Amino acid sequence: MAGAESQFSQRNGVPMKPNKLSWPAVGAALAMVTLVACSSSGGESSADGQVTLKWQGYSQERVGFYKEAAAEFKKEFPNITVVPEALAEDDYKQALPLSFRSKNSPDLFSYTWPTAGDYFELTDVLGNNWAAPLDASVLPADFKSRFRGTSDLMEPIYGKDGKIYTVPRPPSTGTIGYGYMYFNKDVLAKAGLTGNLPATWDQFTAACQAIKEKAGASCIAQSTQSPDEIERLLSTFVAVNVKGYTPSKVSTQSGKFTETSDPQFVAAIQYLRSLYEQKHVLPGQYDKIAARQAVAGGKAAFYFDGGWMSTVFPETFKFKNFGVALPPAKTTAAPDGYAGRIPQGPPLPELFISSQSKHPKEATQFLEWMTRPNGWYAQHFTEKGFDLLPWVAPDKAAQWLPKDNATRDLLPLDPKLHVLAPVPALKCPDLAKSQALTKVDQIQENLVHSTINKFLLSGGDWPSMARSVEDKQNKVFEAELGKEASAGLKVSTDCFAEPAWDGVTPFKYTK
Known part of the structure; x- marks a missing residue:
């Protein structure tokens, strides 16, 4: 999850130039994948029904919070252990595709930089055969409606053929x-x-x-x-x-x-x-x-x-x-x-379940828990003063934001100033x-x-x-x-x- 300010100038739906990999970078990434594979393999399960999910991204400054969230999630789902990991962004870009090639991908992963431009995240991951759909059997009936500005997780941004493949990240345009x-x-x-x-x-x-x-x-x-x-x-x-x-x-x-x-x-x-x-x-x-x-x-x-x-x-x-x-x-x-x-x-897609994960149901349970509008994750993420999540209602955000966080002054201005706009890539x-x-x-x-x-x-x-x-x-x-x-x-x-x-x-x- 890159910082909002660094993302704001990316065009919505505009093709962007692909990143080229240098051989030194590939070599470093291979070494990193080997290190990650040795230190923490993908989803695991034990004879007593315990499941371990690896959740990988590149928001290093938030790893402490993610670990708190994983511990809180385990209170409700004691058989599931979520292990958050974060690499530097450039290292992560190199390591992620190599982890799929080595059959050692994380169960949950961030993907936010498709070479074709914003809104082609799902196209990329499906084209690479990286993503599995969320398990509908553990999702509430109103799951799609909890995400602000997504037209009920509309296709083809968040899903395909009636299946949901991803949940959105905070808007790339900033806090609110x-x-x-x-x-x-x-x-x-x-x-x-x-x-x-x-x-x-x-x-x-x-x-x-x-x-x-x-x-x-x-x-x-x-x-x-x-x-x-x-x-x-x-x-x-x-x-x-x-x-x-x-x-x-x-x-x-x-x-x-x-x-x-x-x-x-x-x-x-x-x-x-x-x-x-x-x-x-x-x-x-x-x-x-x-x-x-x-x-x-x-x-x-x-x-x-x-x-x-x-x-x-x-x-x-x-x-x-x-x-x-x-x-x-x-x-x-x-x-x-x-x-x-x-x-x-x-809001752009971000989190996906790996097609190589042995535990897509448990990974879906974590994503469902994470995106509850009134849940622990939504409240504490907001209290930390991070970007406002797409599944947090403005009234809740006003309630949870720190008293000295000036973001609360933006809340009433947002609907007066911003408008949901057409995206050529969707047309x-x-x-x-x-x-x-x-x-x-x-x-x-x-x-x-x-x-x-x-x-x-x-x-x-x-x-x-x-x-x-x-x-x-x-x-x-x-x-x-x-x-x-x-x-x-x-x-x-x-x-x-x-x-x-x-x-x-x-x-x-x-x-």
Whole structure:
């Protein structure tokens, strides 16, 4: 289970480049598999009915908690012993496939990085013959309905042919969704803005001026040093002001690269440029660490980023006097004034039962116990301040979160800010084999974000700049999709188009 922040920039349903194994890495992984095999074999059973399950992943920082959970589980299921293990992520990626080849796979394993892109986890593990379905005989009738935002564990993300194969992990977009406006309460107090947060663009500009004049600080600190850091601003501020925004910049209206020239996007990016022109943004080229430090240190008032900042600010920067709010809308206060909302797909798959396990029933019992909405695991995971689990109701989360955990402030904002969005890979599963988006990326690395960065810092004619980039993208995009369609893949620009979706209402998935 990778950290939420490290995952946020992954595209939902976008093919990604496969990881290449070096021979030294394979050799090291083989040695690790041998070591693991000697120290802890897969599921075992004894003559007296005792069963041992090996549960393997790569969240090393949570192993202590997992061991507590295993001990608690054993109180209810005294014949089952769960042994959690965690490797470093890169080591785990190498060791897992080798453990299957050596017939020594763990009974329960995490798999979160399919080469074809998000939402192809199950495709990968079934293609490798790694996964067994959960044992339906030990699942309650309402099991599918306990997982938030999954459309009852919809196929093909979580199951196939009526069988459930996996349970989801916390959203890759952070503690409770990606995209909030954080602020330093002291800076706003000096500017006379306490209790008067800006909710529209005009109000935000006025607030920036007050912050400059009365608090002697910059209005915003926001990194533009790399594509994923620019995207923190775009996916937070721009997304709510553009209908159906997608980080890939493929428009849900057209199914092509037309998003950055869309009038709503143009208006939003031009407004952001105006803040640079008026010197309301902390000057310079700096990374996210410097941007966050500027806000924590009172050099800037606002910062746009994901839900993880509710723990990053107090833990990393020892900064607690911050607030969190909705990003401003163009003319009318949020959420009614939003043209769109920040898109999220269903939570991604994570935990699977090995096809080599001799105890799929007992492994299913553990997964059922783990995912009880009111169970020990859900409560104590939340109390630890980890990511919010997909099977924990918001009211329970508010009850269980530590009193000083600012995540509780995000809970009421989440449904106002985020929306369940369409995922092209679910509409067109053959995108797992498509190279169209990869080919577009190869035109020029970071072409879109570098152009946006240039405009924000230096200005220019954005509609013209956007169309120039889009023409290059669409030429390659459409040609590659056409080539793949001629070769038999069921892919086209229609896979990416959902023109009827309004961007503010949860997308209705069909099974």
